[in-house]
Amino acid sequence: MTNTLGIPGKKCGTIIVKAEELNNCRESVMMQFCGNKLDKKDFFGKSDPFLVFYRSNEDGTFTICHKTEVVKNTLNPVWQAFKIPVRALCNGDYDRTIKIEVYDWDRDGSHDFIGEFSTSYRELSRGQSQFNVYEVVNPKKKGKKKKYLNSGTVTLLSFLVDTEEISEFGLNLLVILKILSLSTTGNPAQPTSLHYMSPYQLNAYAMALKAVGEIIQDYDSDKMFPALGFGAKLPPDGRVSHEFALNGNPQNPYCAGIDGVMEAYYQSLKSVQLYGPTNFSPVINHVARYAASVKDGSQYFVLLIITDGVISDMAQTKESIVNASCLPMSIIIVGVGPAEFDAMVELDGDEVRISSRGRYAERDIVQFVPFRDYIDRTGNHILSMARLAKDVLAEIPDQFLSYMRTRGIKPSPAPPPYTPPGQPIQTQI
Template identity: 85%
Template sequence: MFQCNPRMHVFQLFFHFCPYRNLLDMDTFSKSDPSKTEVIDNTLNPDFVKKFILDYFFEERQNLRFDFRLEKPLGGIQGKKCGTIIVKAEELNNCRVSKWFFVPIKIKTVKFWSYLVMFTTFYLLLFLYRFTICHKTEVVKNTLNPVWQAFKIPVRALCNGDYDRTIKVEVYDWDRDGSHDFIGEFSTSYRELSMGQSQFNVYEVVNPKKKGKKKNYKNSGTVTLLSFLVDIEVTFLDYIKGGPYQLNAYAMALKAVGEIIQDYDSDKMFPALGFGAKLPPDGRVSHEFALNGNPQNPYCAGIDGVMEAYYQSLKSVQLYGPTNFSPVINHVARYAASVKDGSQYFVLLIITDGVISDMAQTKESIVNASCLPMSIIIVGVGPAEFDAMVELDGDEVRVSSRGRQAERDIVQFVPFRDYIDRSGNHILSMARLAKDVLAEIPDQFLSYMRTRGIKPSPAPPPYTPPGQPVQTQI
């Protein structure tokens, strides 16, 4: 608010900002390019809508200067105060500046006025019982039922991310000389407005002065919200967040299962194989290639190493069909066949988005592997039908091939889409995925050890600090 002698003026405010590092430059303000507010005319108390956003630095001194431009010079005695500037500041919350909503409003009068020239003003509750203007609609002329055009306001400017903050709306009858007649007001919030057109967004426009003086006074009309829309305008950071560091379904499944099962491996070195891709430099199709590009040593250090090898392989290979499972199953089976004494147990995790192209060969590979110390986990990614993989799971009917039935159930299959959390809580959904795919591993492990009569190795003796007697039990 700016107060001065009772004459009409045209006001425009200039805002200068001087950071601490420029304080030594005595002519900083004169050289700076000031920000400007809108022009307000025919009022002694201009209330500027335009806001200025500044970065705050705790360690720097930041000087501000405000200048007024007037059509006529301010009256008054030289050296005396000609008015007061009220500056209100607030820290911006971390909310999207790109969210907008559109609000056409209609007022229905309950008392006859001559044709009105009307506009509305939106005020934001900045501090308790103190409001600051955040928007003015256009003026609608010569109607008792004005409908204002849809307008957009950043959520930050309207409520600073606080959806329950009070928003006050005032309705005026516009006068050319600036002495606008106050019709009434009402209060709402972003949360209420976000409900859209409904019974909750019909507001009574009340003039407090009339309500206090007239017993039968109820309101000066009603304002109805006709529509509401939130439009998200993406930013540079949105693209960065959605870039290569955003886990896709393959990576999410691999990380969820791998981070749990890796704790049961002593050296944390995992061979990682890909299948269904054309490899450089000749473009040959392979269903059994090392993700790290080293066929002689396909081992990766921990699940993080597997993830890194996976992302690197996506840059060098060309994904290509068909989807053959038997090569990778046979690859792991060769390792498992060489260690049958129970000292090692192998778990093969297959993540795929397609149907099986070599179903017969895959069944035969599973039947052959069912007598080996290994289990197979299959996670199906994408919208494909996975009926064939359900068949491989073998929970209801044991997998068979060429008249031979699998010695034991060693396959667990789950579709990834069943574990997508609609609320966006990927941590919880991936925890459920890991729980379900690993649930059968202990029983599969025990079934192999029991059928082979393999006893667990004796546990190592408990650690005894040096200098203390060794305790024995009888």
């Protein structure tokens, strides 16, 4: 315990530091839960349930170690499978209490408490069985209502212990295809455009492409990147395309490294006319077609979308992401410019799992970062790019591993570099 001193001679509060020796357990566990007949908390709907997991400490207190995503408008949610180190869950003590609280999500952050239950790693390790169906109990209701039984139940659907390291998969299986996509933002000849080609500095799109591209290009096996654009009229006839090769060669849209993509981007601005609407779904479906043909774990695809935040086909894009969530692919969306990015945050799905026409995404495959948050006004470019790298890559390992593990795919010898298909890539929607 230490006192904090902000003003000389004046006590400004107390910070208490609690420590516990970490167990050397290196196992991780992947679990999935569902709820049944949870309490209805919303006046106009049902509930938007999520789970909060607490590890018990040696002094009897509890520490949050995991939160699930929110499943909207249901009393019978099925949460996504998640992976957590055993050290984080119980510090390797299989009989230590694990407390789980169930909440109804509210937009203003005042989440409604539905109830709670307790278990242990040893109990959970029995897997799906009658032992792992838990009554969700609200102590306040139990004390006030004599006939109160519970606020629903939560059931463990799966429990898988995993001792493999991410690096085992990354070194042996990770072959990534990255596709850059651009949206339309003003006339590139005008300084107000995010695509403005200044002789003195990079425009907003080029800055984001260079920064993010240089972060992720080292994870690609051959450094050859197919680069597509969308939202433009193409020469010579002015047809509108939402899926065209930036280098002007639909038979071979591959560019050598991020520098090659940058060059193709600048050349495309000179030859095409930027044009709305801004549709995301065609380019997502484009990558999904390739990912659907390689489900054995030998290749994993990452789609990089750089956008100003405007989106014209939100419903179709949600459906494309839900469809792609069962494929070996992830999507990184980088927002540029001053616009509000509410639509991009929704697609990210960190708080509320994305759904389309009643179907939920099998797993979270989208990571969104607003580029403006990483421009350091003090000029510390190295620090700001380190923060950007951390957040761009934050979810890719878990997204990658969740696909491999849920399908029982194990590390294998490194595959040959991805070979472009012999037939021309279809660019007309």
